[in-house]
Amino acid sequence: MKTINLTVNGQPVCAEVEPRTHLADFLREQLRLTGTHIGCEHGICGACTVDINGEMSRSCITFAVQCDGADITTIEGFDDDPLMARLREAFTSEHALQCGYCTPGMIIAARDLIRRKGALEPQQIRYEMSGNLCRCTGYAGITAAIGQVMAERDALPLPPAHEACIGPAPGPGAKRTAQNTSNAAADDAGKPDDDSPSTSLSPGAAFETFSEDGLTTLTEHVIVPHDADRVWAFLGDLETVAACLPGARLIQQDGDLIAGEMRVKLGPMTPRFAGEGMIRRDDENRSARIVGHAKDTGSASRARGRIVYALQDTGEGTRIDIEIGYALTGALAQFSRGAIAKDLVGRLTRAFAENLQGAISGNGPAAGGSADGGSDALDAGGLLGAVIWGQIKSIFAAIFGRRN
Amino acid sequence: MKPARFDYMAPSTLSEALGLLESVPGAKVIAGGQSLGPMLNLRLVQPQLIVDISRIPEMSAVEDDGDCTVYGACVTHAAIEDGRAADGTGGVLARVASGIAYRAVRTRGTIGGSLAHADPAADWLSALTALGAEITAADGKQERRIPIEALMTGVFETAIGSAELLTGVRVPKLSANARFGYYKICRKTGEFAEAIGVALQDPERGRYRGVVGATEGSPIVLDDLPSLKAGTEADPGELRERLKGHGMDDPYEIQLHAVALERAIQEALA
Numbered sequence: 001m002k003t004i005n006l007t008v009n010g011q012p013v014c015a016e017v018e019p020r021t022h023l024a025d026f027l028r029e030q031l032r033l034t035g036t037h038i039g040c041e042h043g044i045c046g047a048c049t050v051d052i053n054g055e056m057s058r059s060c061i062t063f064a065v066q067c068d069g070a071d072i073t074t075i076e077g078f079d080d081d082p083l084m085a086r087l088r089e090a091f092t093s094e095h096a097l098q099c100g101y102c103t104p105g106m107i108i109a110a111r112d113l114i115r116r117k118g119a120l121e122p123q124q125i126r127y128e129m130s131g132n133l134c135r136c137t138g139y140a141g142i143t144a145a146i147g148q149v150m151a152e153r154d155a156l157p158l159p160p161a162h163e164a165c166i167g168p169a170p171g172p173g174a175k176r177t178a179q180n181t182s183n184a185a186a187d188d189a190g191k192p193d194d195d196s197p198s199t200s201l202s203p204g205a206a207f208e209t210f211s212e213d214g215l216t217t218l219t220e221h222v223i224v225p226h227d228a229d230r231v232w233a234f235l236g237d238l239e240t241v242a243a244c245l246p247g248a249r250l251i252q253q254d255g256d257l258i259a260g261e262m263r264v265k266l267g268p269m270t271p272r273f274a275g276e277g278m279i280r281r282d283d284e285n286r287s288a289r290i291v292g293h294a295k296d297t298g299s300a301s302r303a304r305g306r307i308v309y310a311l312q313d314t315g316e317g318t319r320i321d322i323e324i325g326y327a328l329t330g331a332l333a334q335f336s337r338g339a340i341a342k343d344l345v346g347r348l349t350r351a352f353a354e355n356l357q358g359a360i361s362g363n364g365p366a367a368g369g370s371a372d373g374g375s376d377a378l379d380a381g382g383l384l385g386a387v388i389w390g391q392i393k394s395i396f397a398a399i400f401g402r403r404n
Numbered sequence: 405m406k407p408a409r410f411d412y413m414a415p416s417t418l419s420e421a422l423g424l425l426e427s428v429p430g431a432k433v434i435a436g437g438q439s440l441g442p443m444l445n446l447r448l449v450q451p452q453l454i455v456d457i458s459r460i461p462e463m464s465a466v467e468d469d470g471d472c473t474v475y476g477a478c479v480t481h482a483a484i485e486d487g488r489a490a491d492g493t494g495g496v497l498a499r500v501a502s503g504i505a506y507r508a509v510r511t512r513g514t515i516g517g518s519l520a521h522a523d524p525a526a527d528w529l530s531a532l533t534a535l536g537a538e539i540t541a542a543d544g545k546q547e548r549r550i551p552i553e554a555l556m557t558g559v560f561e562t563a564i565g566s567a568e569l570l571t572g573v574r575v576p577k578l579s580a581n582a583r584f585g586y587y588k589i590c591r592k593t594g595e596f597a598e599a600i601g602v603a604l605q606d607p608e609r610g611r612y613r614g615v616v617g618a619t620e621g622s623p624i625v626l627d628d629l630p631s632l633k634a635g636t637e638a639d640p641g642e643l644r645e646r647l648k649g650h651g652m653d654d655p656y657e658i659q660l661h662a663v664a665l666e667r668a669i670q671e672a673l674a
Contacts, residue, residue, distance in 0.1 A: 131507060299447050
């Protein structure tokens with residue numbers, strides 16, 4: 001725990017907080033100031049907007065411990081503020097709220113906008129207010145209410161300018177005390193909830209139980225200078241193939257069923273996906289289909305994927321056509337914008353193809369894999385590995401970006 | 405939606421901060437926390453220690469260094485937007501800052517944090533690449549400068565070492581006649597950009613640079629753009645060919661990014 005001293009709605013407050021407690025929870029749970037609402041809790045919706053040292057900020061992505069020495073104003077602290085009083089009237093007369101959930105954040109943002117700017121067109125008001133979401137009004141009433149008060153701006157007493165910080169408030173000048181008051185938190189810090197992979201094969205799993213709906217797919221091919229028989233035999237040894245995939249590990253194989261895990265490092269994120277899949281090999285056509293799903297317990301994210309590959313003898317070597325399909329849900333998907341995911345999976349596929357080529361030729365995987373199938377997780381400059389892994393591969397896929 | 409436990413330190417000197425980064429592997433730096441905060445809440449990141457650098461005075465300093473303005477890593481977007489931080493670019497930085505996310509994010513989000521986070525869709529990465537900025541970084545032993553083109557090594561990955569701190573950014577001043585255009589394509593105002601185009605025409609410095617950002621990696625730099633040199637509209641075919649030459653192959657992505665750049669060029673020349 002840390003002790004912090006701050007001012008909330010004009011009152012000095014001294015409190016003990018866990019570093020991981022964000023300001024909105026601190027205000028609501030410890031100070032019982034429940035006017036600050038929590039919506040998305042990751043900085044998108046604006047419901048938790050409060051003033052910190054006179055600048056509106058999101059209390060769900062500001063930690064209470066960062067506010068040691070700060071001056072906070074929540075919706076409860078604006079009762080006597082003349083501009084806020086006028087806005088309340090306008091919100092009422094223009095029907096700028098229905099359920100009211102967004103209103104504390106909305107009206108604090110509206111006050112801040114009028115403090116900073118005047119004479120905006122309705123379209124500009126909408127643009128400025130776009131950081132606060134409302135599910136009821138369609139924003140028409142809100143825009144009208146703000147326009148109404150903005151039109152009177154010159155006659156209204158605007159909030160006095162706060163001594164503005166150039167960095168995030170309260171900044172270096174603030175008096176602060178944040179000290180460890182007990183080492184309990186520190187001792188526990190960094191021990192994430194137990195997420196060791198408990199991967200094992202589900203009894204009775206069947207191919208059909210792995211959903212292949214709604215996957216984004218990509219294709220890639222590689223030509224290796226060996227005959228198709230040799231390549232096909234090589235691909236039958238999953239442990240060796242897994243070694244072509246940095247960060248991947250085959251945990252268990254029982255006939256067609258496989259279980260494994262995969263670690264990736266991407267910037268500050270280090271998801272570890274564990275899961276299971278099934279492989280079905282068609283010796284006659286020298287093609288295989290792998291399906292699977294996996295979970296990263298740390299971020300509660302799930303991934304599904306499919307890999308289909310087929311071999312073709314070209315006379316001078318073997319052409320391997322690879323098709324990868326993937327889908328990601330959960331927290332990691334929040335950070336997986338389409339282009340990034342697509343690019344990553346494309347790179348994964350290419351990297352895998354390269355490693356495979358090296359491994360078949362007896363040179364070992366090119367990008368950090370090791371022969372025991374337990375290669376290291378990727379690090380910053382490394383190639384993200386490849387993919388034959390039922391589930392996993394595709395997975396993290398979605399998230400991240402590219403590597404050169 | 406609550407972060408996993410972490411310990412928190414807010415050193416008041418750079419050397420203290422660097423000492424913490426050196427001694428605690430996996431420690432994460434927080435400035436405004438507007439990117440790290442959501443990642444912590446979603447438990448995508450679970451560091452043992454968070455080092456808050458916003459209490460270090462030089463991190464929120466702005467200095468005039470002749471040809472450059474030097475911004476400490478913790479200068480917020482809002483401070484630049486409001487003109488509270490000196491701007492040697494004739495308002496270009498303020499213009500870019502005013503379009504970053506939302507005001508409630510800009511009041512805490514910082515220029516250094518945005519660069520260190522290395523999201524390809526971030527505004528500063530593309531805009532400062534057009535301006536030819538340099539990053540300053542320090543570890544316990546030395547300070548160094550990194551050209552911004554060499555900063556990003558992958559999505560969310562930079563050339564900054566784990567015991568090193570991005571301390572600031574040096575932004576070259578523009579000449580009085582320089583012209584600048586910036587256009588980003590977003591599905592929703594303030595959301596991550598789908599494409600960013602930046603155009604800079606600065607004849608006195610011989611700079612005619614186009615930048616295409618919000619790709620899947622580092623921004624693409626197109627120097628000596630004929631349209632910026634001649635002051636005429638961009639040749640749409642040429643722009644698309646140059647993007648292809650930089651490895652873009654998806655027709656939709658090429659179109660989106662080429663249009664963003666065309667509009668930036670139009671704005672610069674208008």
